[in-house]
Each structure stands twice: as structure tokens, then as C-alpha cells.
Amino acid sequence: MMKILKWIVPGFASVVLASCQLAPQGLERDNTIISYKALQTADFVCNCEQVRLGGKVIRATAQAQQTEIEVLSMAVDRFTAKPILASQSDGRFIAVLNGFVDPLSLQDQYITVKGILSGRQDGKIDQAQYVYPKIKVEDYHIWxxxxxxxxxxxxxxxxxxxxxxxxxxxxxxxxxxxxxxx
Structure with missing residues (x-):
């Protein structure tokens, strides 16, 4: 019996401590869309849909009052909000950050954003036409x-x-x- 308890107590403690990992402040999961696939049925016109998405930054462009980044979408962990590195990408999106963020500091970084779905933006991936979901970012975290x-x-x-x-x-x-x- 003692041998069993010797393994159960540390195992239980490690499970409890591992489950205590939470998302960074501002990226908590509320009534938000947390997957890229769910965007297909979202309302792009109302500017009222909350989303929390993440992935790898492909390109960043600094503009006058904002920074626009193109993100290769990856699945995001439900609790920690981290992009799951082993997941397959299911699309790309544009995230618009308020203010200036140096584009080189974002290049090839992993990011999670939370904000409002604010429409679509036409663009190209190589020679192919692509319609990007556009997110007005309220909070973000670079991993x-x-x-x-x-x-x-x-x-x-x-x-x-x-x-x-x-x-x-x-x-x-x-x-x-x-x-x-x-």
C-alpha cells in the first residue's frame, strides 16, 4: 500500500500544479472564438465577435498609427493560450496592433492575440488570391x-x-x- 501511495501523491500533485497554468492576463478565454475554423461561420460585418487566435508571425508592416501582422494560424491551447507547435496550420489571418511595434522584433515569433473580428482583407499568398480574416487586437502576447x-x-x-x-x-x-x- 505504501508503494502505491509513494507514486500516487506526487503524481496527483504534479497534475494539480500543471493544471494551474493559466493564460496571460488579457488573453483569458471568455465567450470568444478560439479556432480558425470557427471563423468561417462568424459575422464579419457586425464588428462584435471576440476572437483569440495564435500562430507564427510571417510578415509585419509598420504603418502610421498601427502595425499590421500576417499570422500563420495554429491551434491555441485552451488554458494557457499558447500556440500548439505540433498542430497543423489551417489558414492565415491579419492582426492589427495599435501603435508602432518594430516589425523585425515580430518576425518569426509565435503570438497569441485577442480582439474583435473586424472584417476581411483581400491579399495574395505567392500567386494565389487569399481572403484574410482581420482582427483588431485588444491584447496580445509574444511567446x-x-x-x-x-x-x-x-x-x-x-x-x-x-x-x-x-x-x-x-x-x-x-x-x-x-x-x-x-
Whole structure:
């Protein structure tokens, strides 16, 4: 019984702590559209639809009073509002930020925006015509891409099993890198 509790308590604590990750202030999920696919049925005329979308910045253009960015849409985590790096893109959108933001500081960054759906904008992707949903941004967050390392669970099991039988120096499990957003 004690062996089971030894694993259940830390496991439960880690699940509780992991679920405490919340979206940055201003990007909380209210009654907002949180997927690019849901924009297909949205009302583009009323300027009343709240959206929270994210993805990778493809292009940014500074204008007189605003900065316009083209974003490759990616699925956004429901709780943390981070773009999910492993997700497939399902389209692009234009986000309009108030004021000046240096376009080079946005290039190739991951971003989550929350704002009002304010119509459509015609454009081109290479030679193809494309209609971009346009979002008037109220709040946004730029995510830092980092490399996190993880260990294969089976290698740790082999390591601890060897220690149990008196091998104090054995192969240390291999670290594997993977990209993540913070």
C-alpha cells in the first residue's frame, strides 16, 4: 500500500500544479472564438465577435498609427493560450496592433492575440488570391521559443533497476530536445 501511495501523491500533485497554468492576463478565454475554423461561420460585418487566435508571425508592416501582422494560424491551447507547435496550420489571418511595434522584433515569433473580428482583407499568398480574416487586437502576447529536454521513461527504469542490484555507476539516461513556448 505504501508503494502505491509513494507514486500516487506526487503524481496527483504534479497534475494539480500543471493544471494551474493559466493564460496571460488579457488573453483569458471568455465567450470568444478560439479556432480558425470557427471563423468561417462568424459575422464579419457586425464588428462584435471576440476572437483569440495564435500562430507564427510571417510578415509585419509598420504603418502610421498601427502595425499590421500576417499570422500563420495554429491551434491555441485552451488554458494557457499558447500556440500548439505540433498542430497543423489551417489558414492565415491579419492582426492589427495599435501603435508602432518594430516589425523585425515580430518576425518569426509565435503570438497569441485577442480582439474583435473586424472584417476581411483581400491579399495574395505567392500567386494565389487569399481572403484574410482581420482582427483588431485588444491584447496580445509574444511567446519565447525555448528548447526543453526530457528523458525517456524506460531508460530511467533501467537505471533505477540497475541501482537496486548494486550497480552504482550505470549509463545515465539520454536527454532528448524538443521545442516549447514560454
Amino acid at each position: 519565447q521559443q525555448v528548447i526543453e529536454y526530457y528523458y525517456d521513461e524506460d531508460e530511467w527504469a533501467d537505471y533505477w533497476e540497475g541501482r537496486r542490484y548494486g550497480r552504482f555507476f550505470g549509463p545515465i539516461p539520454t536527454r532528448y530536445p524538443r521545442p516549447a513556448l514560454r
